[in-house]
Amino acid sequence: MPNRKDYTIGWISAIECEYIAGKAFLDAEHPIPDDLPVNDNNVYTLGEIGKHNVVIATLPSGQYGISSATAVVKDMLHSFPNIRIGLMVGVGGGAPLYLPDADEQDIRLGDIVVSKPIDGQSGVIQYDFGKNIQNQEFKLTGFLNQPPPLLLAAITGLSSQYAMNLHGNGLNGCIDSVLDKYPGLKKDYQRPDLVSDKLYRAQVTHPAHATTGASCATLCGDDPSKLVQRPERPEAGTP
Template identity: 45%
Template sequence: MSKKPAHGDYTVGWICSLEVEQIAALEMLDEEHDRLPQPPTDHNVYNLGSIAGHNVVIAGLHQPGNNPAATVVTQMRTTFPNLRFGMLVGIGGGVPMKTDNGMIRLGDIVVSKPAGSHSGAVQYDHGKAKVGQFERTGALAPPPVVLLNAAQDLAVRRARSRKDPLEENIQRIDTSIRGLRRYKHPGATHNYLYQSHYIHKTPGVSCAECGCDPLQRIPRTIDDVDDELYIVVHRGTIASGELVVKDAMLRDALAEEHNVLCFEMEAAGALTDFPCIVIRGISDYCDSHKNDQWHGYAAAAAAAYARQVFFHMPIDEVKRFVLLSDRYLDGPS
């Protein structure tokens, strides 16, 4: 019988903010482990497991936001002292712009990567308010080099593969189970993008029910990919802030200012003191027409990508980090 993993055997933290994201994450585990004791000061609830030989700690947030994310990370790293890095995995709001891999659409993935003057993530609402302007201050840490290399290797190998590993990973989620039905692909016919100035007519009601004008939708050009289930991955800068962005004009202004590809609400909190890569499945366009229809599939796509990254990380390097950490904690012999 194999040895039961101890606290020090876990090297990767996987952080989700929503229930729909946590379920998708659990479906990606190769093995699930029993829970371990934790100090009374740690209020997190952990799910433990392994993927491709890496032991993983999955933690959720009691509510979205940078502050809850920072608290979860602090407590997680205390209980699991050998966590080397983290993954922030879940949904985000996309900027409908063109990247090297085509137009950003619902169901695509955006992954943080240093670009231009940014480290891969930017806290757009942190800074100084001056007369007539807002001066952004501070910088967030870039993703760990080992994860940047893994993401690049994944892109290279995926481009050369006849079978798409991300699609295979998504199929791990059995949508015939009642509780997992929301992870089905909604269909390309439900991928609507409206003009930035056109406001949703009735909050809380779908576009079809409230009569949003179909003529205000922006025709989307057909990219090279002819399979609507093919997940396109875009890598670049992700914007993090405390606001849920549901304003297309604000979205476009911030995107132009910071050259960001998507918006989310946890990275700035987690990245303060923990090297992480941010992986977001695009569930909406950050406009007033935002709804939950794509939440399940976008969460599944992000989790599927995160799972695949583990297969491109060198296990020996992670184990070597743990051994060095143990020696440092034990002191000289």
């Protein structure tokens, strides 16, 4: 039976699909300890990734936001007192920016994005930490705290390793292994086909009351004049 004090990484997922993906990437899953506090409202998946013992929890169904996440973290830290690092891992939303002379800005569907501090800011902006003023640029009014030094050092290490690795970062192989292990996940969790990754120009407005399940090509059209033309990447899936 695992000891609750042996777990050092806390992993929070906001929605079910993020939780499923996290569980699928565990190298091994551990049984739930019998001595969890009775007032802990979380449901956990325990396991290991590499040499790290990981605790994964998700927000209650249909409940999102800071207050729900805070409650989950509070119970997790009480039940697993030696957690050293907390991670919020999941699906990100954002606006892709394509600049022909700046390939590092070219975000595609299925990319994994890791933010880092720059110019004294944390690298993660809370959605309500800013304001729009007519005819002016978006004004940032606050940002979240920076990650701990250990994680910032890890980012530098991973970045240098990727730069020196002529065979890519190995993510595609890891994802393929997981999908082979859980073939039922392929339909909804494999990387989208490249032909579906269309970047519409900012002037194209997606209908507010779209039919459920309808594609952007159906709703907005696939006229080339509405799309930002982007060249294929040298290797599919390479950031």
